Amino acid sequence: MNSAERSIVRDMSLAPQGRLKMDWARDHMPVLARLRERLSVEKPLAGEKVAISLHLEAKTACLAELIRDAGAQVTITGSNPLSTQDDIAAALAQSGITVFARYNPSPEEYKDHLIKTLESRPGLIIDDGGDLVSTLHAECPDLLENVKGGCEETTTGILRLRSLEKEGKLRFPMVAVNDAYSKFLFDNRYGTGQSVWDGINRTTNLVVAGKTVVVAGYGWCGRGVAMRAKGLGAKVIVTEVDAIKATEAYMDGFTVMPMMEAAKHGDLFVTLTGNKGVIAAKHFQVMKHGAILANAGHFNVEIDVDALEQIAVNRRIVRKDITEYTMPNGRKLNLLAEGRLVNLAAGDGHPAEIMDMTFALQALCLLYVHENHKKLGENVLDVPYQIDEQVSRYFLEANGMQIDDLTEEQQRYLASWQLD
Template identity: 55%
Template sequence: MEEYRVANRELAPMGFKKIDWAWHAMPVLRFLEEREKERLPLQGVTVACCLHLEAKTACLLQVLHRLGATVAAAGSNPLSTQDDVCAALASSGVHVFSHHGMSAAEYGENLRRCLAWNPQVLIDDGGDLVALIHEERRDLIPRLRGGCEETTTGIKRLKAMEAEGALQFPMLAVNDGLSKHLFDNRYGTGQSVWDAILRTTNLLVAGRVVVVVGYGWCGKGVAKRASGLGARVAVVEIDPHRALEAFMDGFEVLDLRQAAAVGDVFVTVTGNTQVLREEHFRLMKDGALLANAGHFDVEVCIPHLKALSVEVWDSRPQIRSYRMEDGRTLHLLGEGRLVNLAAGDGHPVEIMDLSFALQLLSALHVHQNDLTPGVHKVPEELDRRVARAKLDAMGLRLETLTPEQETYLASWRE
C-alpha cells in the first residue's frame, strides 16, 4: 500500500504554518483531544476520510492520528485541495492521496488508494467513499463499524441508498446535527461564499441583484450576507414554506425564468442537477456571474454553457468566461464547483471547530457502539456537548432552571 501521494513534499513547511494558524482558533477540537488523548480511543483503528484537504480539515485528521488512528485521506474536491497542507499531512503520518487540480480519474484512484488501507470507520463528504465501497469494495463491509457524513448532498444519497435497502452499514448524519447545520451551513457558507466571490471578482456587491437558488440553511446564509453587503436579493425555491420564509425575511421570491432575466449574480445552493441551464442562460444579462455553493459541479450546467458559446477564455484565476452568439458574456466561477472552496479558503476556522468537533465525537461513537445498518441521527448529548464547549471557550454562560421551574415544566397540572 502506498504511504501517500501528494504534489510536492517540500511544500510541507508552509502547510504546517497554515495548520498551526487554524489550530489556535479551534478550542473545542483542542479540548476534546486533551480529554481523550490519555486513553488513545482509536488505537488500532483505521479511519478513511474523503474531505476537503485544507488547513482546518488537517487539524481534524491530525487529532484522529494523535488519538491512535491510522488515517488515510483523499481530497473530496480537486480545487479545494491545498498541496502544501497535503505535504504537511504526509509529513505528520497521515496517508494522504490528493493534489490540486486532479482529474476525475485521479480523484477516483485516490479514493481507491484510501480504501486500500482497509478502514473500520469512514468520514465522508458527499457520499463518494460509501458509494465506492458498495460498488467496488464490498469485501470491506464486514469489518466496517460505520461512518459519518457531513454534507446535505451526502445525506440525501445515503437516505436514497437506505430507502432502496442498499446501505449495508451505519452512517451518522452529522450534517443534520444542530451544531453542524445551524452554524456551518448558515454562517459558514454565508461568509465563505461571499469571501470567495469578492476576492475572485474584485467587483462591488452593493446595488446588484443577487439570485440565491435554494433557501435551505446554506441558502439562508448566502442570502443574508448578500443583503448585508447591500445587494438586492431574490430567492428561487420549489418548497412553498421556504419560499414564504424567504419572502417574510424580506427577499423577493421569483421563479427561475423571472430571476434569470434580472439577476447580476447567481448562487445555486440546492444539491440538485442542471439548476441553471440553457433556457436560463439565454435570458441572462451580459456580464452575469454564475457561482455554485452546492456540493457537486452539476448545478450550473456547463455542457449547455459550452454549447451556447462561440468563445471561452479565463478572464481571471477561477473565472471562465463564455461569450454567446449575441455578444453577451457569462462568467462561471470556480469551474462550477463549490465556490467557497474552489475560489476561497472555505468556512471560517471558528465554524469548522464546531463541525469537526462533532465529526470527531461521531467517529468515536460509531467505533464504540454497535449500530444497525442505515442512517442514524447524531446523539443529542454529543451535539449539546459541542455547543457547551464552544460557549465555554467563548466565555459565555447559560442560565439554569430553578427546581421550581423544572417541576413546573415536568407537570401537566396547573
C-alpha cells in the same frame, strides 16, 4: 514504508507552508483543542483505522491530526478535485497520516485516490458528499465487512445515504452530522454565508452593493448566503421549489420568483440546492451581459456547464478562477471556479471557528459509532442530542460565556401536565 512514502501528493517540499496554515487554524479552534487534551491521553481509537474524505484544507487537517492523536491510523483523500490544497496534503503526509490527494486531479486520478483510501481497510469512515461510501458499496464490496460505521458531513451526502438505506443496501450505520443543530445552524448558515462571499469577492474583486443577487435554494446554506448578500448591500432574489421555504424567504424580506424570471434580473447567481440543472440553457439565453455564475452546492451539476460550453461561441480565462463565455449575440457570462464549490475551489472554505464546531461533532460522533456500532443497525442516524449540545457548550465556554441552568422546581414544572 512510512506515511510520506505511501502518500500521493503534489510536492512534499510544500509541507512547511502547509504546517504554518494548519498552525493558524489550530490556534483558532478551541473546541478541538479541548477534545485533543482528553483524547490524546485516553487514546480511545487505538488500533482503529479511519478513512476520511473531506475538503483537504487547514481545518480538515486539524481534525485528521486529532483523530490520529486519539490513537487511530488515518488515511485521507479529498472530497472535491478543486478544494485540495497541495501544501496541506504535504504537511499531513509528513505528520504520519497517509494522504492520497492532489489539487485538480483527473477524474481517473480522483477515483483512484478514493479507492486507495478504502484499500487501507478502514473500520470507521468520515465522508463529505458520499463519494467514499458510494465507491465502497459500488466498487469495493469486498472491503465492506471491515467497516463499523461512520459520519457524513453534507446534505448531498445524506441524500445519497438515504437512497442507499431506502434500497436496503447500506451495510453499516452512518451518522448524519450535517443535520445536527450545531452543524446546520452555524456551519451551513454562518460558515457558508461568509465563505461563499469570501470566495466570490476574492475572485471577482467587484462590489456587491447595488447588484441583484439571485440565490437558488433557501435551505440553511441559502439562508446564510442571502443574509450576507443583503448585508453587503445587494438586492436579493430567492428561487425555490419548496413553498414553505419560499414563504420563509419572502417573510425574511427577499423577493421570490422562478429562476426563468430571476435569470433576466440577476447580476450574480449562487446555487445551493444539491440538485442538477438548476441553471440551464434556457436561463443562459436571457441573462444580462456580464452576469456572474457561482455554485456553492457540493457537486458541479447545479449550473449546466456542458450546455454553457455548447451555446458559447468563445471562452477564455479572464482572471484566476473566472471563465468568460461569449454568447452568439455577444453577451458575456462569467463562470466562477468551473461551477464547483466557489467557497473552497476559489477560497479557503469556512472560518476556523465555525469548522471547530463541525469537526468536534465529527470527532465525537465517530467515537459514538466506534463504541456503539453493534447496536446501531445499518441505518442513517441522527446525531445524539447530548453530543450536539455538548459541542455548543464547549463553544460557549471557549468564548468565555455561560448560560443558566434550570432549577429543580423549573424542571418539575416543565415535566408536569398539571397547571400548578
